[in-house]
Amino acid sequence: MIALAGCSSNGGTQKQEELVSDTFDIEDGDHRNWKFSPQANVMLKYEFTVIDGPPVDVIVMREHGFTDYSKDKEYTYYIDGRTMDAESKSVEIGLAGQNIYYLVVDNTAKGEATPQPDGKTAVASVEIAAEANPV
Numbered sequence: 812m813i814a815l816a817g818c819s820s821n822g823g824t825q826k827q828e829e830l831v832s833d834t835f836d837i838e839d840g841d842h843r844n845w846k847f848s849p850q851a852n853v854m855l856k857y858e859f860t861v862i863d864g865p866p867v868d869v870i871v872m873r874e875h876g877f878t879d880y881s882k883d884k885e886y887t888y889y890i891d892g893r894t895m896d897a898e899s900k901s902v903e904i905g906l907a908g909q910n911i912y913y914l915v916v917d918n919t920a921k922g923e924a925t926p927q928p929d930g931k932t933a934v935a936s937v938e939i940a941a942e943a944n945p946v
């Protein structure tokens with residue numbers, strides 16, 4: 812993994828975008844992701860809680876990082892937008908417009924959180940809400 816710093820500045824008339832507000836189960840070795848493409852600079856805010864199961868990783872990355880992540884290669888992500896091996900957290904990160912980003916909830920061994928080997932507790936039940944607000 813290679814970490815990147817986030818950025819923010821004023822600009823644009825873009826409206827707030829809700830990316831996700833959901834509760835779901837993620838199997839051992841799986842992930843969930845949400846793709847978004849802000850036209851102007853945004854402040855991404857996400858909050859999550861693991862309701863049941865092992866800690867997870869929540870990662871913000873650009874398209875090329877997600878492509879590498881999907882191919883099980885070393886991948887880049889925003890260090891200010893990541894939460895590793897955690898059960899709950901609220902994060903805000905500034906992101907530049909005109910890019911494609913992914914918000915990933917990871918229940919694999921690709922990050923720092925490693926799923927439990929006993930099938931029963933390896934499933935993570937996660938509640939997450941995320942939105943991108945223009946800055």
